[in-house]
Amino acid sequence: MRKGISTAVGLAVGFALDRVFGDPRRGHPVAGFGSAAVALERRTYADRRSAGVVHEALAVGAVLGIGMVARRGAVVAVALATWTVLGGRSLAKAGRQMADRLESGDLAGARELLPSLCGRDPEVLDADGLARAALESIAENTSDATVAPLLWGAVAGVPGLLGYRAVNTLDAMIGYRDERYLRFGWAAARTDDVANLLPARVTGVLTAALAPMVGGHPADALRAWRRDASGHPSPNAGVVEATMAGALGVRLGGRTEYRHGVEMRPTLGEGPAPAVPDLRRAVRMSEAVQIAAVVVAVGIAFRRAA
Template sequence: MRMSTAVGLVLGFGLDRAVGDPRRWHPVAGFGSAAAALESATYRDGRMAGVVHEVVLVGGTAVLGVAVDRVGRGRFAVATALTALTTWTVLGGTTLARTGRAMADRLEAEDLAGARALLPALCGRDPEVLDADGLARAAVESIAENTSDATVAPLVWGALAGIPGLLVYRAVNTLDAMVGYRNDRYRNFGWAAARTDDLANLLPARVSGVLTVALAPLIGGRPAAALRAWRRDAAKHPSPNAGVAESAMAGALGVTLGGRTQYRYGPELRPTLGDGPAPRVADLRRAVRLSEAVQLAAALTAAVVSLSPK
């Protein structure tokens, strides 16, 4: 694509590593507020209403992305700066890793109340019904899935489509997190958001899986075990993408993920992924280290891809 895209993606990744998410006036939070406000007008218990909600918000974001991209067209420094700022805005990998470490710290200190209070920052499960082992498992599964969602996927779409790709992916993923649930309110209205997110993550989840397999030795894991768990178990998962990320992580760590999963809207019985014992605190720390390695590899890969002829 353009040198400015490659450099901007790397700089934006570095900015995320240095400072994490913006502490105030986060654009993604602003998008979420706008989506919630629009939902009050578009909500109906039907799929078509959800399609309209998705098209308006994702389409509007695409228009914004194209407009921002045109501002920098032909001006290397401006284009690079805009790409870097956009990349920083849509990435969440550093915050994910920090939260994973904080969870491990609280579990090691046997601070279950603190660990339960932290869990909603990682996933939507009901923390009140989880013991220390359940919290560790939930955190590992969230680290695995969100390594792809929060970093690998936006970088992949940034490499393929520049600033519009970065912004549109984050809009799609945010809407899925807001309405893409199987509960009574969103089973129909959130269908479009959930399916769009599945499509947007088909390629990134598999990039994340390949990197997890390749980098497993960095945490004492075996690529063959990670690949075996991916090939054997990923298709069991109800998500076509989370199953890839979680099974590859389970194989790399040598643990078993899945089983009964309690959400606020009710329980789900998830298939087991991987082989070995349930994850403990040490495994959570290893998962965070592997996540950071996958994120860095994804950033470098995205930069190379963005320079390749299209």
């Protein structure tokens, strides 16, 4: 089977495995990578950018090496790698669970669930704050957990899939602006920004195109993107969050409390602050974008085979 065709089939099969089974409950390879990265950090950490560059190169380079070896397994290797790196089903499930708990008034349960979605401090958030945090996380992670790995898999096969997940995981671990990681995590954060430049914009286009599925208008989503995205501190999260806000007709951004401190985010979109029904709409949008993304990725892989 030609390489592009085997990649296309593997991506489709891996996406289906994620939709049916979700993340493995035990022994998840991404968790294993995280543990290895923590062990590596004990040896590489220093409060300077150069140390972070070395840490990033060693961790991601090792994963890319594994991907180069594993790519010889053709369809099976691509399918298993795709299943390993995707997190779309788990993302949607967590979003629905958050909506259920908020709807029932279970704030304690909602706060307990929030860390599975994002790094905000749940103890300082009320119901509206939890809904907004969950919705913004769903918007960003639709790109990070599904669109980006599928696109990297389409153009680079198994190394693209595994390498992207390594980059994104390291950013989630050390790409912070706190005292410990401001310099050491710089390379991880900047590498993740570069890796997500195109995927975030593909996510934005798909979100705008699919806005009618959640009662929105493509023009509103694109207007929010053009007007608001550049004010966000992230060149990629701003795109996907602004487009989602425009598609849903809600307002995101504002005071954002993390465990490492408080950030004042720009306003994204127009309308009221998001409520629980908007969170459910965001989950529907996320799932629609995920399906569209696998169609795009499979098409790119098939085109490579032509």
